[in-house]
Amino acid sequence: MTSVSIKNLDLNFGAVKVLKDLNLDIPEGEFLVLLGSSGCGKSTLLNCIAGLLDVSGGQIHINGENVTWAQPNERGIGMVFQSYALYPQMTVEGNLSFGLKNAKVPKAEIAKRVAHAAEVLQIEPLLKRKPAALSGGQRQRVAIGRALVRDVDVFLFDEPLSNLDAQLRADLRVEIKRLHHQLKNTMIYVTHDQVEAMTLADRIAIMKGGLIYQLDSPDVIYNKPCNKYVAEFIGSPSMNFFEGEITTDGAPMFVTAGHSIPISNYEFISKPAAGKGWMGIRPEHIVTGEAVDAADFALDTTVELVEPMGSDTIVWCEIMGVRIRLRMDGQSKVRDDDKIRIGFDAARLSLFEKTTENRI
Amino acid sequence: MTSVSIKNLDLNFGAVKVLKDLNLDIPEGEFLVLLGSSGCGKSTLLNCIAGLLDVSGGQIHINGENVTWAQPNERGIGMVFQSYALYPQMTVEGNLSFGLKNAKVPKAEIAKRVAHAAEVLQIEPLLKRKPAALSGGQRQRVAIGRALVRDVDVFLFDEPLSNLDAQLRADLRVEIKRLHHQLKNTMIYVTHDQVEAMTLADRIAIMKGGLIYQLDSPDVIYNKPCNKYVAEFIGSPSMNFFEGEITTDGAPMFVTAGHSIPISNYEFISKPAAGKGWMGIRPEHIVTGEAVDAADFALDTTVELVEPMGSDTIVWCEIMGVRIRLRMDGQSKVRDDDKIRIGFDAARLSLFEKTTENRI
Amino acid sequence: MKNNLTGPQGPKPKKRMSPNNIMLYGTLLLVTMYYLLPLYVMVTTSLKGMPEIRLGNIFDLPVEVTFEPWVKAWSTACTGLNCDGLSRGFMNSVRILIPSAILSILIASVNGYALANWKFKGSEVFFTILIFGAFIPYQVMLYPIVLILKNLGLMGSLWGLVLVHTIFGMPILTLLFRNYFTSLPDELFKAARVDGAGFWGIYFRVMLPMSLPIFVVAMIIQVTGIWNDFLFGVIYTKPAIYPMTVQLNNIVNSVQGVKEYNVNMAATLLTGLVPLILYFASGKLFVRGIAAGAVKG
Amino acid sequence: MADAKRPNQLFRNLNAKVAALPMIATALVIFVGCTVWTVVHSFTKSKLLPKLDFVGLDQYDRLWSTNKWLISIENLAIFGFFSLVLSISIGFFLATLLDQKIRFENTIRTIILYPFALSFVVTGLAWQWILNPDFGIQSVVRSMGWESFNFDPLYNQDLVIYGILIAAMWQGTGLIMVLMLAGLRGIDQDIWKASRVDGIPRWKTYIFIVIPMMKPVFITALVLIASGIVKVYDLVVAQTNGGPGIASEVPAKYVIESMFKNQNLGQAFAASTMMLVTVLIILVPYAYLEFGGKRREK
Amino acid sequence: TDLEVTHWWTSGGEAAAVAEFAEAFNATEGNTWVDGAIAGGGGVARGVIVSRILGGDPMHATQLNHGRQAEELVEAGLMLDLTDVATEGGWRDIVHPVSLLDSCTLDGKIYCVPVNIHSWQWIWLSHKAYADAGVPVPANWDEFVASAPALREAGKVPLAMGQQSWQSAGAFGVMNVAIGGLDLWTKVNVDKDAEAAASPEMLKVFKAAADAREFAVGSNVSDWNLATAMVINGEAGGQIMGDWAQGEFAVAEQVAGVDYTCLPGLGVNEIISTAGDAFYFPKQDDPEIEAAQKELAKLLLSKEVQVDFNLKKGSLPVRGDIDLSAANDCMKKGLEILAAGNIMPGGDQVLSPDTSGQIEDLMVEFWNDTSITAEDAQSRYAEIIANAD
Numbered sequence A, B: 001m002t003s004v005s006i007k008n009l010d011l012n013f014g015a016v017k018v019l020k021d022l023n024l025d026i027p028e029g030e031f032l033v034l035l036g037s038s039g040c041g042k043s044t045l046l047n048c049i050a051g052l053l054d055v056s057g058g059q060i061h062i063n064g065e066n067v068t069w070a071q072p073n074e075r076g077i078g079m080v081f082q083s084y085a086l087y088p089q090m091t092v093e094g095n096l097s098f099g100l101k102n103a104k105v106p107k108a109e110i111a112k113r114v115a116h117a118a119e120v121l122q123i124e125p126l127l128k129r130k131p132a133a134l135s136g137g138q139r140q141r142v143a144i145g146r147a148l149v150r151d152v153d154v155f156l157f158d159e160p161l162s163n164l165d166a167q168l169r170a171d172l173r174v175e176i177k178r179l180h181h182q183l184k185n186t187m188i189y190v191t192h193d194q195v196e197a198m199t200l201a202d203r204i205a206i207m208k209g210g211l212i213y214q215l216d217s218p219d220v221i222y223n224k225p226c227n228k229y230v231a232e233f234i235g236s237p238s239m240n241f242f243e244g245e246i247t248t249d250g251a252p253m254f255v256t257a258g259h260s261i262p263i264s265n266y267e268f269i270s271k272p273a274a275g276k277g278w279m280g281i282r283p284e285h286i287v288t289g290e291a292v293d294a295a296d297f298a299l300d301t302t303v304e305l306v307e308p309m310g311s312d313t314i315v316w317c318e319i320m321g322v323r324i325r326l327r328m329d330g331q332s333k334v335r336d337d338d339k340i341r342i343g344f345d346a347a348r349l350s351l352f353e354k355t356t357e358n359r360i
Numbered sequence C: 001m002k003n004n005l006t007g008p009q010g011p012k013p014k015k016r017m018s019p020n021n022i023m024l025y026g027t028l029l030l031v032t033m034y035y036l037l038p039l040y041v042m043v044t045t046s047l048k049g050m051p052e053i054r055l056g057n058i059f060d061l062p063v064e065v066t067f068e069p070w071v072k073a074w075s076t077a078c079t080g081l082n083c084d085g086l087s088r089g090f091m092n093s094v095r096i097l098i099p100s101a102i103l104s105i106l107i108a109s110v111n112g113y114a115l116a117n118w119k120f121k122g123s124e125v126f127f128t129i130l131i132f133g134a135f136i137p138y139q140v141m142l143y144p145i146v147l148i149l150k151n152l153g154l155m156g157s158l159w160g161l162v163l164v165h166t167i168f169g170m171p172i173l174t175l176l177f178r179n180y181f182t183s184l185p186d187e188l189f190k191a192a193r194v195d196g197a198g199f200w201g202i203y204f205r206v207m208l209p210m211s212l213p214i215f216v217v218a219m220i221i222q223v224t225g226i227w228n229d230f231l232f233g234v235i236y237t238k239p240a241i242y243p244m245t246v247q248l249n250n251i252v253n254s255v256q257g258v259k260e261y262n263v264n265m266a267a268t269l270l271t272g273l274v275p276l277i278l279y280f281a282s283g284k285l286f287v288r289g290i291a292a293g294a295v296k297g
Numbered sequence D: 001m002a003d004a005k006r007p008n009q010l011f012r013n014l015n016a017k018v019a020a021l022p023m024i025a026t027a028l029v030i031f032v033g034c035t036v037w038t039v040v041h042s043f044t045k046s047k048l049l050p051k052l053d054f055v056g057l058d059q060y061d062r063l064w065s066t067n068k069w070l071i072s073i074e075n076l077a078i079f080g081f082f083s084l085v086l087s088i089s090i091g092f093f094l095a096t097l098l099d100q101k102i103r104f105e106n107t108i109r110t111i112i113l114y115p116f117a118l119s120f121v122v123t124g125l126a127w128q129w130i131l132n133p134d135f136g137i138q139s140v141v142r143s144m145g146w147e148s149f150n151f152d153p154l155y156n157q158d159l160v161i162y163g164i165l166i167a168a169m170w171q172g173t174g175l176i177m178v179l180m181l182a183g184l185r186g187i188d189q190d191i192w193k194a195s196r197v198d199g200i201p202r203w204k205t206y207i208f209i210v211i212p213m214m215k216p217v218f219i220t221a222l223v224l225i226a227s228g229i230v231k232v233y234d235l236v237v238a239q240t241n242g243g244p245g246i247a248s249e250v251p252a253k254y255v256i257e258s259m260f261k262n263q264n265l266g267q268a269f270a271a272s273t274m275m276l277v278t279v280l281i282i283l284v285p286y287a288y289l290e291f292g293g294k295r296r297e298k
Numbered sequence E: 001t002d003l004e005v006t007h008w009w010t011s012g013g014e015a016a017a018v019a020e021f022a023e024a025f026n027a028t029e030g031n032t033w034v035d036g037a038i039a040g041g042g043g044v045a046r047g048v049i050v051s052r053i054l055g056g057d058p059m060h061a062t063q064l065n066h067g068r069q070a071e072e073l074v075e076a077g078l079m080l081d082l083t084d085v086a087t088e089g090g091w092r093d094i095v096h097p098v099s100l101l102d103s104c105t106l107d108g109k110i111y112c113v114p115v116n117i118h119s120w121q122w123i124w125l126s127h128k129a130y131a132d133a134g135v136p137v138p139a140n141w142d143e144f145v146a147s148a149p150a151l152r153e154a155g156k157v158p159l160a161m162g163q164q165s166w167q168s169a170g171a172f173g174v175m176n177v178a179i180g181g182l183d184l185w186t187k188v189n190v191d192k193d194a195e196a197a198a199s200p201e202m203l204k205v206f207k208a209a210a211d212a213r214e215f216a217v218g219s220n221v222s223d224w225n226l227a228t229a230m231v232i233n234g235e236a237g238g239q240i241m242g243d244w245a246q247g248e249f250a251v252a253e254q255v256a257g258v259d260y261t262c263l264p265g266l267g268v269n270e271i272i273s274t275a276g277d278a279f280y281f282p283k284q285d286d287p288e289i290e291a292a293q294k295e296l297a298k299l300l301l302s303k304e305v306q307v308d309f310n311l312k313k314g315s316l317p318v319r320g321d322i323d324l325s326a327a328n329d330c331m332k333k334g335l336e337i338l339a340a341g342n343i344m345p346g347g348d349q350v351l352s353p354d355t356s357g358q359i360e361d362l363m364v365e366f367w368n369d370t371s372i373t374a375e376d377a378q379s380r381y382a383e384i385i386a387n388a389d
C-alpha cells in the first residue's frame, strides 16, 4: 500500500515555479531520501507534504486519503527540522506533549506516550530539562520524539543532521537508521549530503530544479545513474568524464582523444547505437597495480597531485586529455610525479548520450 | 630557516587560560594545519600569530624577527577568514588595493600587484564586481588575493572552507593546495575538518584544550597517533577501541574479553611492558574474505547494520564485547545478519597505555 | 626555558595615559556633562528656595536644601481653583497608561505576528499604509478623530484616549514586532503547526514566551510615549481624567506673581520620574531589544 | 476531512485575518480616511466647524503668502536638515566612542539615553531655563568675569532655531546612538581583523568600511528622525512658543493655531496637507530605497 | 448637580476672582462647581473647549470671549438658549453697556452671559522706577516717550512687554486709538477700511509703535504678568496692558496712585473698550444639568457676585446699577469713563478670530524684529484689513 502519494504537484512562489508536475509514490515503511543541491526544491516538497505550504496544483494523498487541503496536524505526519525547532521555553516533556495537548488527548494517555517515546529514544533522564541544556544529539532525539508521541504514520526530516559536526553526524545517522528498523514508519528525509542519502535510504530521489531526475535504490543510483547530472552529483570525489563517440562498426567502442575503449562488456539499456556521448568512470573504479592486467582497458600516466586522506588516497593525473581523480588505498605510497599504470573495466563505466545526457 | 617560531606562548582571556606554554616552529614554505575540535584554541593561536590578540606571555618570531609587539600589518602576514570578511561596499579591485593604498604604495605598483594577483587567482573578469555578486569560491579567491597583493611571507587561514558546500569545498581544497605549490609561502591553516587537514598539510598539529597533542605529517598522525585522543579524533568512521591488558610472558599478547591477540608484529616505541591498555584498530584495517587467512588474528561475527556509501560500505558488528565498524568495498554485498569472518594484522594496530593514554 | 627569551615578550605594555585614552575619556566626560547638565540643573533648582534662585546661579549646589518645592508641586500647586498639584494627575496618568500600554502592545504584537507568520493577500499593503501612517503629522488627524470619537461615543472618556494611544502607537510597534517575529526561526512556527497549534495557540504558547526583549522595548517606548503625551491628553479627555502632563502644563503656565522655578522643576522631575525610573532600571534590556528588533529589516 | 475541492480562500487562516482587523481598520479609517477627509476640507472655507463650502485653492494661496508659514517652513527646513545631520553624526560618533571597549560603558550609555525618557515639554522647559540669558549659562559665564560673553540663542531671532536644536539633540541622540551601537556590534568581527591585518587605521575603517556596511541601520535612524521632525511641536511650544516674534514658528504649530486659535479650519487643513506632502517627499525616496532595492536583489 | 466649568483664568488675581463664582455657586442648594482650568491662555484652552463641544462631550459651562469666537457654535445649535433666563432677569435693563448683551445675541436669542468689562486702554507706570531714574511719573504718552532715555540710563526697561502675540496686538490696538483717534480706529476695525489702514494717520501710529518697540528692548519675559511684575518691582517704567493687570498689583498689595499710576487711553484719549469675558453653556441632554446651567447663568449676573468677582479681577462689572465703593483708584477712573459713555467695542467683537490671529502674528513679528519698518508693517496690516471678513 502506498503511504504517501503525490500527484501532479505544482508549486509556485508568485511567478517562480518551484515544483513542476511532480509525481511520487512512497510505499508504507519505506525510507525515502530526497537528495539534491541547495535550492532544488527539497524543503519545498517536504513542506507541501506536511501542509505547511499551500499547493498550486495537484493532489497529495497520505494513507489513501486526499489531504491536499488538510491542516498539517490532520495529516498524520510528524516533522523534524534542521534546527530542531524545539520550543525553547518548554521542558523536554513540554515539547513532547505540546502536540498532544493541542489535540486534547487525555492526560493519562499523554503521560503514557511521552514515557514510551522517552524510552525508545533513551531520553528519560532529560525530561525535565530545557532544550538549551541539551547537546546536539539529545536535541535531535527530542525532535524525533515530538513526532513519535503523536503516533504518526509518516516522519518527515528536513536536513536534521546538517548543523552538527562530522563525528556526531555519523553517530546520529546510524541512530536514525536503527530507529527506522525499529519503528518501520514511512520516512521522508531531505538532505544534500550524499553520504547520508546513500547510507540511510531504501530509495533516493535525486532532485534538480523542482524535478525528480532519478528515483531508485542507492545501489542503482550509484552504479547506474540514469543521467549525467545524477552521475556527477553522486560520489565524492565525483565521477570522471570523457567526451567522445560510440562506434558500433564491429565490437562497440568508445573513442576519445585517439583512444578506443572496448565497451562490449558494458550493460547497455537498449541496443548500442553509434553517436556522440559521454563516458564516466568513478575514481574508485579505476584500478592500479596488478589489477590493471585484468582490466578491459589500461594506459600509463603520471601522478600530478596526491591527496592522502588516511583511509584512502586521492590521486590526480591526466589521461586522454582529461584531468581525472582516482582513489587508492590509504596505504599506497604514490608520490607526486610518479609514473603509474591504470585501468578500468567496461562493466564499471557509465555511458551517456551527448545531447540528452541520458544513460545509454 | 624557520619562518614562524612560537616560544612559550601563553594566552589568557581573563582567568581562562586558552593557550598554555605553547611552542611551535614552522619551517619556511611549510603548509601547517592546526586541527582540533571546536573551542580548542586554534583561532586563538592564529590570532596571536597575526597580532590580533595580545599575548599574555612568550614570544612570536616571524622570519627571524621578534614580532611579539608588532602591529598585524607589520608582521608580513596575510589572513583569510572563515567569512572571508571582504569589504562589502568595495569592488574586488578595491578590496585588493585598499591595504596597499593605505600603506602609500605608488599607484603603478598597486596596479601591477593587483593585476598579478588577479592573474594568479584567475579573477581578472571579476575585478569590477562587488563581493555580493561573487560565488563562494570566487569570494575565497579574493580573500586570498588580499593577502597575495601584500606580498606577505606567511598566509594564515581560519577555516576558509567551512561555510561552503561539500562539492565546492573539495574543489577549493585542491586549489589551495595548487596555490601552495605555486607560491611556496609558509601557510598556517586552521580547520576542524580532518579530510582537509589530511589532504592539505605537510604537517598537522592536533590541538586540544590549548595544547598541541601531536605535530607530525598526516601519514604519521593517521598511522601512528601518539595518543588515544588523536587516534580517536582522526579517521572517519573513527578507530575501534578495546580495553584490555598487555601480557609479556612469552610472546606479547593483548588480552581482552577472553581473547588473546598476538602483538609481536606491533612496532612498539620502547620495549613492551605488561599492563592495562587500549587497543585500537581502524575500520579500514579490518579485513574480510580471503585476506582473513593471512591476518594475525581472526574471528567470526554477525553483521548488525550495513551502511552503503557508494565507494565503500560501513559494516557494524560486535566482537569481543565491543560494537565495531569496519570498512568494506562499495561493491561488497553483505546484508544485515550475514555471518562474516574478520581479521586484522598486529602491525596495523595502535596500542595505548591505560592511564596516560599514550602510544606504547 | 623561559629564561632564555630575549627581546619583547609577553603582553605589550600599555600606557594608561596615552594621548588616545586622554582624548577618548576627555570627550566622554564632556559628552556626559552635556547630557547630565539639564538633569543637574533641574534637581538642584528644585531643591532651592526662591530667594536663593533669584540671587545665585543655576549651577550652584543648593546652600539650603528644601523639599518644599517638591511638596508643593506634588500636592498644593494651584491651577485655577484646584490646588492639589500633580497628585491627581498622577493617578489619572496611571489609569490611562496601564490600559493604553497593555492594549496597544497586545494589539501590535498580534498584528506583527500575523504579518510575520500568517501573511495573507493584501497584508503587506495594509502594513505599508500603516508605516506611512507613522509619518503623518498628528495635526492632520486631530480633527477627524474628534468626529470619529464622537460617533463612537468615546469622546472625553478614558477609553477614547486609550483608543487614540493604541492607534498612534500601532505603526511603530507593529513594525517592531513584525521584524522581531520575522527574525525568529521559521521552523519553530512550522513545528508548532505540525503539532496542531492554531493561530492563538502558537502566539501564546510558542511566540510570546520567546519575545521578552521586544516586549521590553515596546513597553518602554509606549510607557514613555503615553506618559509624556500632552496633546491627546488635553484634547480627547476632560479635567476629571487629565493626565499628569496636563497638570504639569497647568502648573508651569499658571504664573502667580512670580515664576516659581523650583516648583516648576520639581513638577517637571516628578512628571518624568516614571519613565526615568523605567529607563534606569531596564536600559540593558532596552538596548538588547533594540538590537533584536529594530536593526534588522 | 478535507476533500479534493479547494476551500474558499477568504476563510483560510481566518483567525489571522480577524487578528489583523485592528490594523486594517487603523490603516484604512484613520490613516487613509482621515487624511482624505483633511485634504478634502483643505479646499473649503471651513472656519470653526468643518463645512463643505469649496473655495478651490484659496487657502493655499493665502498659506503661501503668509509670512508666518514661510518662516515655519524655513525653520522646519533648517531644523530638519541639522537634526538629521547632527543626530546621525553625533549618534554615530558617540556609538563609536562607546564601541572602544571603554570602562563604564553601561553607565555612560544610560546617561546618554535617559533624556529620551523625558517628554519634549520637559526638555523644552529645562533648556529654556539653561539658555535663559538672565540666569542661565550666559549669566554664569559673565559672573565668572567674562562680561562680554553672549549666549542667548532663545532671545535672538537668527539663532533661536539652533537653540531649539540643542534641546532636540539632547533629547534624541541617545536613541540614535543605541541604534548605531547595536549596528556596530552586529558587524562581523572578522572585518575588523581583516582591516587590522591590512594596516588600516581605525577611523578609516569606520568611514570606508563600517559605515557603508551599516546602511540598514542608517536608514532606520533616518526614518526615525525624519518622522519626528515633521511632528515637532511640543518642544517649540515649551521652549519659545514660537518666539521671539515668530522666529521659531514651525508648521505643526501653525496648524494647531489656525485650527483652534484663529478658528480657520480650512487654513489649518491646507497647512496640514502641505505637511503631508512634505512627508511624502521624504517617504517616496525611502520607499524606493527599501522596496525598489529588494526587487533588484531578486 | 456638578457643573464642570472650563476657563483659562489661572494667574493669581484671576484665580481669586473665579473662586468667587465657584463659592457663590457652591452655596446654592445641591450644586458643585467643578473647576476645569486650563493654563496657557485662550490659544490652548479654546482648542480644548471647541474640540470637546464638537466631540459631543461638552463641559457644562465655559468661558469664552464673547463676540465672534462662538458664533459658529451657536449657529450649529450647540449652545444653550438663555433667552428665558434673560427675560426673567430683565438682563436688557441691567446690563450696561447693552452692547455687551448684543454680542451674546443671535437671531434675537441670548446665548451667553457677559460677566465683566475688560478694557485694554491702559498704561501702568511704576513710581519706583521713575523715582530711581530721577524723573517725574509721566502723565501721558508723550511724556512717557520723553522720559524713556532717563530710564534706560538708570538701567531700566522703559516699557515692559511680554512675548505673547496677543500682548503685542493689544498694545498696538491701544496705541491706535490713543494716537490715531477713535474715528480712525472705527474705520479700520469696524468698517474694515483698507484705505484708512494705509493712510498717513495710521502711519503715525505705526511710527509710535516702532518707538515703543525700542523701549521694550531688554524685557526678556514671555508672560504678561511677568511683564507686570517688572513694573511692580520697578524694573520697568511702564506696561501697556488691559485692566486685568490691576489684579496683579492688588495681589502684590500695591496701591494705585502711591505705588503705581494708571493712565486710561495712554493719558491721551480717555476711552475704554467694552470687551469682556462671557460664559457659554453648551447644550446638554440632561434636564437637571440644564436647570443648573441656568441657575449658574442667573447667578453670574447677580449683584453680589458681580461686585465680588470684579473687585478681585480688576475688571468693571457689567451692571450699571451697582455700587462699587470698594473699588480702587483705577477702577473708579474706568467707571467714570464708562458712565460718561466714552466707550468703544472690543477687538473680539469686531474682528473674526482669523483676522485677529493674523494681526497678532504681524504684531508679534513687528514688535520683535527691528528690521521691519513702520511702513512695511503698515502695508501688511492694510492687506489683512482688506481681506478681513
Ligand SMILES: Nc1ncnc2c1ncn2[C@@H]1O[C@H](COP(=O)(O)OP(=O)(O)OP(=O)(O)O)[C@@H](O)[C@H]1O
Residues within 6 Å of the ligand: A013, A016, A018, A036, A037, A038, A039, A040, A041, A042, A043, A044, A045, A192
Ligand atoms: N518563500 C519563498 N518565496 C519565493 N521563493 C522561495 C521561497 N522559498 C523558497 N523559494 C525558492 O524556491 C526554491 C526551492 O527552495 P527550497 O527551500 O525548497 O530549496 P532546498 O532544496 O530545500 O534547498 P536547501 O538545501 O538550501 O535547503 C529556491 O530557489 C528558493 O529560492
Ligand SMILES: Nc1ncnc2c1ncn2[C@@H]1O[C@H](COP(=O)(O)OP(=O)(O)OP(=O)(O)O)[C@@H](O)[C@H]1O
Residues within 6 Å of the ligand: B013, B016, B018, B036, B037, B038, B039, B040, B041, B042, B043, B044, B045, B192
Ligand atoms: N574573547 C574571548 N573571551 C573569552 N573567551 C574566549 C574569547 N575568545 C575565545 N574564547 C575561548 O577560548 C577558547 C578557544 O577559542 P577559539 O576561538 O580559539 O576556538 P577554535 O578552536 O577556533 O574553535 P572553532 O573551531 O569553534 O572556531 C574557547 O573556549 C572560547 O570559549
Ligand SMILES: [Mg+2]
Residues within 6 Å of the ligand: A042, A043, A044
Ligand atoms: Mg531546505
Ligand SMILES: [Mg+2]
Residues within 6 Å of the ligand: B042, B043, B044, B158
Ligand atoms: Mg575558530
